[in-house]
Amino acid sequence: MSPRTKEQYEVIRSEKEALILDTALSLFAKNGFLSTPVSLIAKEAGISKGLMYNYFKSKEELLYKIIIGKFELFMNYLKVSDINNVQKHEIINFIDGNLLLLKQDPDFYKLYFSLSFQPSVFALLEKDFMRILETIAATINNYYSTTGFENSFAKTRFLLAVFDGIGIHYIMDPIGFPLDETRNMIINLL
Amino acid sequence: MSPRTKEQYEVIRSEKEALILDTALSLFAKNGFLSTPVSLIAKEAGISKGLMYNYFKSKEELLYKIIIGKFELFMNYLKVSDINNVQKHEIINFIDGNLLLLKQDPDFYKLYFSLSFQPSVFALLEKDFMRILETIAATINNYYSTTGFENSFAKTRFLLAVFDGIGIHYIMDPIGFPLDETRNMIINLL
Amino acid sequence: MSPRTKEQYEVIRSEKEALILDTALSLFAKNGFLSTPVSLIAKEAGISKGLMYNYFKSKEELLYKIIIGKFELFMNYLKVSDINNVQKHEIINFIDGNLLLLKQDPDFYKLYFSLSFQPSVFALLEKDFMRILETIAATINNYYSTTGFENSFAKTRFLLAVFDGIGIHYIMDPIGFPLDETRNMIINLL
Amino acid sequence: MSPRTKEQYEVIRSEKEALILDTALSLFAKNGFLSTPVSLIAKEAGISKGLMYNYFKSKEELLYKIIIGKFELFMNYLKVSDINNVQKHEIINFIDGNLLLLKQDPDFYKLYFSLSFQPSVFALLEKDFMRILETIAATINNYYSTTGFENSFAKTRFLLAVFDGIGIHYIMDPIGFPLDETRNMIINLL
DNA sequence: AATGAATGAGTCTTCATTCAT
DNA sequence: AATGAATGAAGACTCATTCAT
Numbered sequence: 001m002s003p004r005t006k007e008q009y010e011v012i013r014s015e016k017e018a019l020i021l022d023t024a025l026s027l028f029a030k031n032g033f034l035s036t037p038v039s040l041i042a043k044e045a046g047i048s049k050g051l052m053y054n055y056f057k058s059k060e061e062l063l064y065k066i067i068i069g070k071f072e073l074f075m076n077y078l079k080v081s082d083i084n085n086v087q088k089h090e091i092i093n094f095i096d097g098n099l100l101l102l103k104q105d106p107d108f109y110k111l112y113f114s115l116s117f118q119p120s121v122f123a124l125l126e127k128d129f130m131r132i133l134e135t136i137a138a139t140i141n142n143y144y145s146t147t148g149f150e151n152s153f154a155k156t157r158f159l160l161a162v163f164d165g166i167g168i169h170y171i172m173d174p175i176g177f178p179l180d181e182t183r184n185m186i187i188n189l190l
Numbered sequence: 191m192s193p194r195t196k197e198q199y200e201v202i203r204s205e206k207e208a209l210i211l212d213t214a215l216s217l218f219a220k221n222g223f224l225s226t227p228v229s230l231i232a233k234e235a236g237i238s239k240g241l242m243y244n245y246f247k248s249k250e251e252l253l254y255k256i257i258i259g260k261f262e263l264f265m266n267y268l269k270v271s272d273i274n275n276v277q278k279h280e281i282i283n284f285i286d287g288n289l290l291l292l293k294q295d296p297d298f299y300k301l302y303f304s305l306s307f308q309p310s311v312f313a314l315l316e317k318d319f320m321r322i323l324e325t326i327a328a329t330i331n332n333y334y335s336t337t338g339f340e341n342s343f344a345k346t347r348f349l350l351a352v353f354d355g356i357g358i359h360y361i362m363d364p365i366g367f368p369l370d371e372t373r374n375m376i377i378n379l380l
Numbered sequence: 381m382s383p384r385t386k387e388q389y390e391v392i393r394s395e396k397e398a399l400i401l402d403t404a405l406s407l408f409a410k411n412g413f414l415s416t417p418v419s420l421i422a423k424e425a426g427i428s429k430g431l432m433y434n435y436f437k438s439k440e441e442l443l444y445k446i447i448i449g450k451f452e453l454f455m456n457y458l459k460v461s462d463i464n465n466v467q468k469h470e471i472i473n474f475i476d477g478n479l480l481l482l483k484q485d486p487d488f489y490k491l492y493f494s495l496s497f498q499p500s501v502f503a504l505l506e507k508d509f510m511r512i513l514e515t516i517a518a519t520i521n522n523y524y525s526t527t528g529f530e531n532s533f534a535k536t537r538f539l540l541a542v543f544d545g546i547g548i549h550y551i552m553d554p555i556g557f558p559l560d561e562t563r564n565m566i567i568n569l570l
Numbered sequence: 571m572s573p574r575t576k577e578q579y580e581v582i583r584s585e586k587e588a589l590i591l592d593t594a595l596s597l598f599a600k601n602g603f604l605s606t607p608v609s610l611i612a613k614e615a616g617i618s619k620g621l622m623y624n625y626f627k628s629k630e631e632l633l634y635k636i637i638i639g640k641f642e643l644f645m646n647y648l649k650v651s652d653i654n655n656v657q658k659h660e661i662i663n664f665i666d667g668n669l670l671l672l673k674q675d676p677d678f679y680k681l682y683f684s685l686s687f688q689p690s691v692f693a694l695l696e697k698d699f700m701r702i703l704e705t706i707a708a709t710i711n712n713y714y715s716t717t718g719f720e721n722s723f724a725k726t727r728f729l730l731a732v733f734d735g736i737g738i739h740y741i742m743d744p745i746g747f748p749l750d751e752t753r754n755m756i757i758n759l760l
Numbered sequence: 761a762a763t764g765a766a767t768g769a770g771t772c773t774t775c776a777t778t779c780a781t
Numbered sequence: 782a783a784t785g786a787a788t789g790a791a792g793a794c795t796c797a798t799t800c801a802t
Contacts, residue, residue, distance in 0.1 A: 003763035114307030154371035165355020497684030534751035545735020573784035
């Protein structure tokens, strides 16, 4: 019998890769990265431990791919037409976009926050995290300063902090936390 | 040399216990709870591993005692004279008190936040965390509702979230983060 | 296109088999047998892992075939016209033949020596090694005893040892080692 | 009960360390470094796997310590009174010393030779091996050149090669190999 | 003849905890 | 009160080999 075609192999690979990524994200979010053994990921995904290493070089690479993949989605919401003249509605779009992701993919945010407090693991991702954070900060800062606010720097840092605070409280208590009301309170800070 | 009295022994014991607690907090904050071996704590504290287990039943108990000890300090700032009629200056006092602790003891906050995202460890502390959070929430909620704000529940949750956001951003970047300016922005939310 | 004939298939098969054998020898020599994964051999040879097992039952069989194949070449140089009356020039021919192989195929010698010290692997080959060694030893011993040397046994063992010593030092440092000068020193021992 | 004294601990440590080193040397010699699992060393030494790591940082460090320890012994035999004027009897002493060690500690030589052909492992030790080899080579070379031999370089390399050849053949067949007769043949090369 | 996904046994290593002294 | 040797369970990772296609 002839071997599978390249396309068939690709389908298998991309489906299984997605399965592993999803399973791992869910477990990392639930138990934390360090407390999730590769063996558990494999078991939950219904594959052998060895196969994981056929798809990802290491547990850390698996983590990295999860994060990077989501980051792209994340950044799609921060498209401004003119970086030197950021409009209020663009910031609002960004906020709304992220609140949407927060609702749709709380696991990712849980993982994201948990990693921020795990220095041994965080090192892997620090550069990417920083690059993104700085882009966001620059955009918001530009909005505040061109809109005529004084102390745009502090306002920017404050807004980012508020945003993370909301995120954390939401994922800790998605049912009880009043996300929609707080959304308006954030907008009021603009 | 006369043998030590019971009191002297107890002084030694409590001093050594404090030493272990401090050392452990510092290491947990720096490396994370799971990434800090008991052997390292013992080494840094200048004692043997065995002795650690003489003072604390387990690594988890050590963690627990660290957290509980700090909580008491923490709650000292939330003393209101009348829980049914909370004054603005009392809330401000609470905020300022906590910002002070944040500056003085960033390690504890780092540990506190990191544990929040480590469910396997968090379980130990969840009850205590909740009890405290609810006390604080009730107090703030009372302030908002007696002061005549509408939607005091959402406002309360928002304030708590903002507070944590600030805390996180400060401990991630204690030098760059404009803590004093943001303090005023928090007060403005009251 | 007409289908390939049986002969064409066999040509392909034996060419591919040779490719695998060569690739494997080169990698075994460079990294050692145990440190060379089958996957690497396949990759370097440009074929799939599965196909390797189509040609060779196991990694060990692959090794075995490499060694045995070279042994035949090796023994071609030890053809004496009369085993009961070995001539000096025949021994010299053998020495020169082997020095030539040593220069032309250092990888094989490297592998050969490395296996001699890997009992778990060596077991496979021990019989064949011994058979060959004994043939050589018998021939040399005959030369020494018929030529009238006393203690031909010790002289034989010495010569064989010297020969291996030279081989090892040459493959460890093919550029620096004075192979041609030492050749004469070996001849002087005859 | 009071803890053991420092001396008592030291006795325990050095005895157990020696036990592990001895056991490991014997197994490495018998099976090869790569084919000897740490678990087997532990089992043979009658200790737990974990304890091995209390004494040695890694399997590789264990190997390193074995080799380095023996090297010192080894070099004791190559003490010449004047490096610029090496006497024949000093070379003979060196040869005899090493033949003695060869007889007494064939395991070490087995390991030494096997490592020389295991590039992945050899890297660890290459520097130390080279340093020693160069010292020996320089000494012998000095002997040959001051004694008036021409082509002392080639003679030195030859002698070293012969010596290793003898070593290898002896450890492969300690009973059958005529070590004492060959000793005289080596001396004749001086 | 050929592919590479999949498995599982085996290897090194870490670390919380126990225990004899 | 104090030490550190010792254990054992668990975890990340590798790799020869099998097998469906």
